[in-house]
Amino acid sequence: xxxxxxxxxxxxxxxxxxxxxxxxxxxxxxxxxxxxxxxxxxxxxxxxxxxxxxxxxxxxxxxxxxxxxxxxxxxxxxxxxxxxxxxxxxxxxxxxxxxxxxxxxxxxxxxxxxxxxxxxxxxxxxxxxxxxxxxxxxxxxxxxxxxxxxxxxxxxxxxxxxxxxxxxxxxxxxxxxxxxx
Numbered sequence: 164x165x166x167x168x169x170x171x172x173x174x175x176x177x178x179x180x181x182x183x184x185x186x187x188x189x190x191x192x193x194x195x196x197x198x199x200x201x202x203x204x205x206x207x208x209x210x211x212x213x214x215x216x217x218x219x220x221x222x223x224x225x226x227x228x229x230x231x232x233x234x235x236x237x238x239x240x241x242x243x244x245x246x247x248x249x250x251x252x253x254x255x256x257x258x259x260x261x262x263x264x265x266x267x268x269x270x271x272x273x274x275x276x277x278x279x280x281x282x283x284x285x286x287x288x289x290x291x292x293x294x295x296x297x298x299x300x301x302x303x304x305x306x307x308x309x310x311x312x313x314x315x316x317x318x319x320x321x322x323x324x325x326x327x328x329x330x331x332x333x334x335x336x337x338x339x340x341x342x343x344x
Contacts, residue, residue: 198234198253198333205236205251210335211342213254216262230257230264232317233344234335246344253333255306255319264315264339269306271321299325315339 196207213231220226231254238250257269304321314337321331 194334194336196234196335196337198236198251198331200251200328200331207234207333207335208237209235209239209241209246210337210339212264212339213342213344215341216259216264218262219258227258227260228262230259231255232257232264232339233342234333246342253331257306264308264310266308266310269308270303271301271306271319272303299323299328299331301331304331313338 196210197204198207199205211233213233216228216230218226219229233255234253235246235248236250236252239246239248239252241247255271257264257271259265259267259269300323302322302324304319306317306319306321309316315335317333317335319331319333323329323331
């Protein structure tokens, strides 16, 4: 075999190895963090648990815990322990029997002490009495929360009662650090 053939084979093998190594990463199947409002998809750039769980009692005297989870789109940033910016947010309040936010399939509907309720808002929290046309409460649906060490995987597919938004779908995988708001 001549020297040119050996060099050509060596270069070809090197290129093949580089191609295989760069095309077979673990992140090929990674899903992006997002939520949708109507037909628009928003990348989630910030997510947190807001404050500690709040212990509450329902009308029959049973104790439950309210957890608040919030997702911000790319219009926001977290600088100097403060969220700044403008864009879309999704704010969930989950009612659970545990003080810890446990992995589970949560059924979301208005005032469901066993599941929870959530709201999509622009800017700040609002309640049903002062909702504007871009805000909506969750009518029903499922939120699935999984946890591996300190990494949460949260997916949801929900029906809303909003004037504009009637569906909310989303996915998030990452840490949910505690934040005060």
